[in-house]
Amino acid sequence: MKLSVISFITLVISSSIVKFDLAPQDPLAESISRGSEIYEDFCMQCHLPDGKGVENVFPPLAKSDYLMNNIEASIRGVKFGQNDEIVVNGKTYNGFMQPMGLDDDEIADVMNYVTNSWGNKNKDMITTEAVAAIKK
Structure with missing residues (x-):
């Protein structure tokens, strides 16, 4: 009987302890994780799961010189749409x-x-603040 009471008390105490995650969070890793889901929902249909796009139709995001050298313009394209000629990895x-x-x-x-x-x-x-600062 004593063992049952002690087991019950131990179970109650252990289940009521609040666990705190004291590990530092990596904001960039968390953003990338959320971004992966957004990519699947909004971008993957054209730019494909591997980011390679469709040659001469949808530009690649994978190893993209345009993307990496024109981050502000790329953000503007996502935010407001894109209707300009761009050159990505040497292709128009x-x-x-x-x-x-x-x-x-x-x-x-x-x-x-x-x-x-x-x-x-x-x-x-x-x-988010950098994106908000980008205007048409």
């Missing part, structure tokens, strides 16, 4: 991309994802 693209209707925080997350995927590496986190 002159298509139209609708604005995705994403909030500034979603744009920051998806941009952090694409600028850190498929051979791209961006050490500077794109913030």
